[in-house]
Amino acid sequence: MDASSHIDDLAAFVTASPSSFHAAAEVARRLTEAGSRTLDERDDWTGTLTGGERVLVVRDGAVIALALPADASAVTPFRILGAHTDSPGFVLKPEPLLSGGAWQQLGVEVYGGPILASWFDRELELAGRVVDAEGRSHLVRTGPIARIPHLAIHLDRDTNTGFAPDRQRDTMPVVGVDGDPADLIGALAASAGLSAADVVGIDAITVDTQPPRRFGLDGTLFASGRLDNLSSTHAGVVALGAAQPEGVIAVLATFDHEEVGSESRSGAAGPLLADVLERVSAALGGDRSAFHRALAGSWCLSADAGHAVHPNRGDRHDPTVRPVAGGGPLLKINANQRYTTDAAGTALWTGICAAADVPWQPFVSNNAVPCGSTIGPITATRLGIRTLDVGTPLLSMHSARELCHVDDPARLAAAAQAFLSGVGSDR
Template sequence: MVITAEARRRAQELLDFIDASPSPWHAGAALGRLLQGAGFEELREADRWALRTGGRYFVSRGGSSVIAFVVGQAPPDETGVFMVGAHTDSPGLRVKPRAAYTSERLLRLGVEVYGGPILATFTDRDLSLAGRINLRNNGATKSVLVRIAEPLVRLPNLAIHMNRGVNEEGLKLNKQSELPLLLAEQLNGLAPEGRFRGLLAASAGVDAGQIVNWELHVYDTQKGTFWGADQEFIADSQLDNLASCHAGLSALMELDAPWRTGLCGFFDHEEVGSESAKGADGSFLSDVLERMTRALGLDHESYKQALARSFMISADMAHAFHPNFPAAYEPNHQVHVNAGPVIKTNSNQRYATDSVSEAFFISLCESVNIGYQQYAHRTDLGCGSTIGPTIASRLGVSTVDVGNPMWAMHSCRESAGVVDHSSLIQVLKAYWEKQA
């Protein structure tokens, strides 16, 4: 396989983006930095908006959801808004509010399971903590990001001598009693919570007494890498779904004076159902669309016209064929790494794709000579979902669900293809540059 320098550059940029985003709040901040560097102006929901044709804007909600858009040359009620949606969160472990406690001379941290991770993959990894803490600030509170860079916590496996059936039965972890993370040896005279708060305070450069509370994500400190005989694959945490976020972001930042308005939404909480103030099932996207059209001089009827002419690409990663487990796949719908973006369909509407939206995406791929693949889940297995059906039902917008193929989805360490990332960016650029 010939892998171009452009494809390798895009893949390295993706790995750098993921490594800068160990939590959804860090991802939100990284998106903001990149957008500002590309000339996007930050809007605030509490302010009145004044927009101009050709303007480049973004707005954040809750620190981990971001919507960015470029105002097209034609008004939205005539052309619609062409959107891409992805999510900033990934399955894993979150630290509990009163997490630190002592057990048999060891300081441990209690965690909750967030979403549907493959828990066994978090064992014996160099883990640490990242997220945000809230600080007392002159009678109010302010949020700051915190990231402990060095390995801090660990989930050691039980030796095979005490778990003889692990290779036949698989590793099964009780979520309450067997997931607490080992943090330190307990030192006499130091309260567990005080010691933990001290670690957070030192990392954030604040006094421990300022800390009110926290939202902390457990992350793998190993950086992303290329692998394979020709270095044709990549491995990192959170490819699902920061890879789709980065693809949408990259294409939007390169958009210049589009005919239609282009928008990219990055939403938190997809992995737990999207039902939150900043999730795709909340009001964030509809609020932004309505305010955008009003700021451009359109009334409510024109807003509805804009929705009727709009389109959404829901971008979320897809299940690549794994040759060790052929029985897990629908035989006629196997998709392969480095073979192009995947169109996902499900007759029970777990994906929002229909024949019309699928045909549109196929035409986009063909317009830039990018191969595409079609995926359907085995009928006797439960199918995952995306933000696609949620947004389609809330806005009434034609939607297609797509994503790049990957292995080990929801693992602590996931893998994908170098070529696919560049290919999806090319297709999304064509989507936003399309004139008719």
């Protein structure tokens, strides 16, 4: 897929994925249409897998998808592309309708680390899932219903010199005027074809409703919400669909809750990936020893977003390592293991990108600026497998609307396809 087609498809993927639950459903839909079969975690998988098959497991907002080579066995190593489906925002609180100052508002809780100011004065929708009395989940999205309003400059003359919104007082979105009819649960339920009485549980997050778009003098820039980390999730779907694994089992692992530490049943710190991989190894006739032999030859490519040098604040970056938008995906390095890339991972990445004809750039943090982290260290700790960290360079990470160069997501997908196909040394 060329860069222009890839960015158009990424825009469609982001639009279809307003929440982690929607993203997982969209990943599953695309892979199913391409020939993958869904495995039920409650079933016995013994003897049900064969070489050459493609299968997937969905758990809440996470998906584990595998492409088996024709000669797959219990000791075949895994090539895992890890990404995440969630993004920062505001999650709906219980009893969410509030009344104050003649306005109807939503009670929301800050999720992850959003750039709060970027969320003001945008038309927002709610998206996620509702659960009915029988425990069935239904995807929901409301369309634009909410807005977090700035205080006018006439009422705060210092807003341009010291705007620091209070996370409780200033972030409650307005959804109407006090006294007007309001049925928030009904609006969520209706989007799933349910009545308000059917809904007994809600997991919903705010989403900016402005669609993704290309821009810039030559159209080479791309703005969108949730590029961290749907750009990597989408690259993984494209890469797995095109990969022809040889000597490895190709795996796409898209987790939820990375933005809040990954500690959940669908997060990278939970047992999901280890459980699925061990059960696949067992279904191919192996025991626990065979599974650990497979892990010993395995790699994880932790794909998350990274930072391009900021045009106005270059002082926040390393003075010599200066990755740019349009320069190719980043190889993320941190001596304190916030990223897991080491010399062996660098060698593998170099070979992969050479085979895929993809330029790449190193990334390392300024020593005076705290470094973020990814699922890479978590996966390495959970499974004991070799891991490296990569990602698309962005501006405005964790803004309601992030920015990348149109060429870089396709390059990440091309490198990921080579990785999942088994290119590069695994020694």
